[in-house]
Amino acid sequence: MAVFTGAGVAIVTPFKDNGEVDYEKFAEMVEYQIENGTDAIIVCGTTGESSTLTHEEHLDVIRYCVEKVNGRIPVIAGTGSNCTDTAVYLSTEAEKYGVDGLLLVTPYYNKATQKGLYQHFKAVADSVKVPVILYNVPSRTGCNIAPETVVKLCTEVENIVGVKEASGNLSQIVKLMSLADGKVDLYSGNDDQITPLLALGGKGVISVLSNVAPRQTHEICAKFFAGDVAGSCAEQLRAIPLCNALFCEVNPIPVKKALNLQGRGAGILRMPLCEMEEENAVKLEKAMKDYGIL
Template sequence: MQKFVGTGVALITPFKEDLSVDFDALVKLVNYNIENGTDYLVINGTTGESATITESEKQEVIDVIIKTNNKRLPLVLGVGGNNTAVVVNELKTRDFTGIDGILSVAPYYSKPTQEGFYQHYKAIAEATDLPIILYNVPGRTARNMEPATTIRLANDFANIVAVKEAGNNQQQYYTLLKDKPADFLVISGDDDLALGTTLAGGSGVISVIGQAFPKEFSMMINHGLQGNNKEGFEIHYKMMDIIDFIFEENNPAGIKTVLQELNICRNDVRLPLVKASQELTVKIAAFVTNF
């Protein structure tokens, strides 16, 4: 699964002022990342506001990215939810032509037990032959999928190839790295911990900030993969403030504000999210100007 090693980015869904999808900006964002070192693209993840875009919009986003990408980078599609039967049905009925793997977020709101996590992902693994990246993000789902559950799934299902771990818990990363099967990938979902996790044996990152600074962020992760801690941390320290800024209020309002400052897209988001505050926008603008 070397195609999922390095820097993946969780693409935003750009909107126009009327909150329709801005496909021209999406094409610009995809090309910007391909041309500046990103290793793979993640479509319709939570950063893409998948909760508030329609099914027809999701398919249009997929089609535009596949066409724009033109087989240049691997593509990962977000397919997850807290209704296991609906997720399984999507896996059995959707056309996955052009998609290299799926990213499946842990069930949110329902707060399953560890056995519930296991049975949910077991059903998903048995519904598709595509490589599956588990996605543990307890800050959003309200329940942590423990390392023992992740490792159990990795051992039991050949197509569960990786986990995007986003618990912002360095010890949990270390436990996963210590106990995982040799060919299983531990991918950072925390931009602030991405370099340290990669240096410890992780396989890189699925990043939010990386789509705004793909050249620098992918270079940092490459240093991590090569064990060049000094060079990697030089970049990490330069990016610490902006990583904090983009998550200060909500995601993806922060990253969209960065991308607006870079003239890639507008900073509009759909309710219940709102744009970054003026105070945060000023901080982000100053960072981008001086970076």
């Protein structure tokens, strides 16, 4: 059984002006997501600026999220690292807090071989009992998980159950699903490819868009699963201009700006991320108005 089906939000981590985590705003965001039909919360991923959180902050945000959600929907914690020992530490601690699953990003910068990736992910998964979803995002990590490696991991490691595919390479994803034999739970890691990946047998999306449009993102998935493929496709296509605006600069710069425009208090970005260029902010605001969320 999949960790979740539908639209999971890759939730942002709000910060106060002094750079501290804003737990009050974070709690509000969690409630907003649940009230608007989000199917799961993915905490401390790329969108949550996990790379600039200290280990203590990282684990505290995960713990806080689990407590606030209180079992209403699944919570998946981002606990990957380019250091296997660090990933094991974060994963075993997160498991103690009661997370429903873990999201493990490809080790970045190291550029491991496929053999190395297999050993890394197996070592981390073997340290816990909760389900593990791999996260393939070569544009950020400099390293791609080959379809054969994903299938091997999902076949040979009991609690590695699927992959968040953010390569954008549809041919690679088609190959993955052709090899999967039902053993890989596929999640779209790109908001502009939700319906296409559902059509390949995907379970849902781990979404940036859902931060600002949770109900609409949920509906893209819900319509597809209800057999309304045309409706899902229509919702997907309607969201494309906003998706483009949300990725006109590196994530999560635009989505934090979008949340602040909505008055949701995402706060500042931690350096080296910075505020988006004004011309892009104007385009983002227009896209949000055209989509009906501002």
